Amino acid sequence: MESNVIKISSLISSDVRSRSNADIVRNAMMRMSDKAILDFSGVSFVSRSFSDELCSVVEHFHNLTIVMINMSDVVRNMIEIVKNGRKNKRVRINDESVIKEFDNIDSLLKFLNSEA
């Protein structure tokens, strides 16, 4: 196996959830000098949080050529969505719901019982 290959499923897991897992990838990439291949074979899921942090890691190592290979559709789609989202201005949909306030427990319970 090439020494510039980082096999995600072996290094982390086949099911990658925590954002902090990207630090493991970061540490592995620090020993690379020219090219890094992130091999996602065997990875069935990556969380949005991990994908976002991975994008930050990739951006940090701008001096490396970074290639991602063997991504399942679920993995590829998640990373692409996150990567594209980072390029565009975020548009938030503000919730128009009004916050209801209650001064005492009786008025709160009366409201909640009417809603149940």
Add this chain to the structure above:
Amino acid sequence: MNNIVSIPNVCRDERIGSAFNHLFRLIHQVECIDDDNVVWDFSECSFFHPFFLFPLALYKDTCEKNVIFKNMSSYLQEYSKLIYFEDLLHIRKDTCIEDILNGYMNKTYIPICKFDLCITNIDGLQSCIQKIIESQCNADKRITTPLSYFLGELICNISQHSDSVHGYIYSQYIHQEKCIDMCIADSGITILGSYVKTRKYLNEIGDDDAIAIKKANEGYSTKDLPNSESRGYGISSTKKMLVDGLGGAFFMLSGGGFHRHSDSKSDYIKLPPSINWNGTIILMRIPIEVPVDFSYEKYVG
């Protein structure tokens, strides 16, 4: 001196979080007792809805009073032992997760778990719990990715934002309703606390838990950077995927406020000063039948 609180028989949760109607009253009663020892009288109780059971167990685990159980029926005692209601199932650094949890593969619930957030295999814990839940309900395979998403994002939020030592999780498969009732919580600094700690958006939030919850649900992250707003998707996207995508329901309580979202109805409530929840708790009603036109990618962007 009356330090006895009668526990109500809360066997239903008509609109997600409605079990809290009873819990708020109970918390108020307990907090009004001027005694370090409080007796919970279960003589009225025959069964508890998961969305009442979980927060009740957490409240007992985290409240500063010594809670003594009384008049619990033998059935309820047996049940409460199985789900670790009185003493939560503590998953520590050195716990072999599969050994402890694989025994629940043929049940309809996972026990109330309290897990140390410093464990290195927190992803493994999630994978194990999810595998068990999917086996219990024999769900549509297309629920796997949304379930991974919900667990991944919400537990990551606890690690990233709550400053909590422990996270908590519990689930019950409700066969008649073809849904999973799942509860995830922390005993940390609350959503308001995380905005206060990072001094983000305080001009809009002030000291209002309900506004903080609203901000979090709209996707405003405490970790947004001036030139990058790539954070803050976890709660908002989870809720959209669950409610809009799968037809489920979502409830979040943090500090002195709560939010619930189901069907087309959304509420944000600021609680009276006498009621405050230590930490954040999320309830989700997750249908196991995935709509034909459901597309997971639609909700993560």
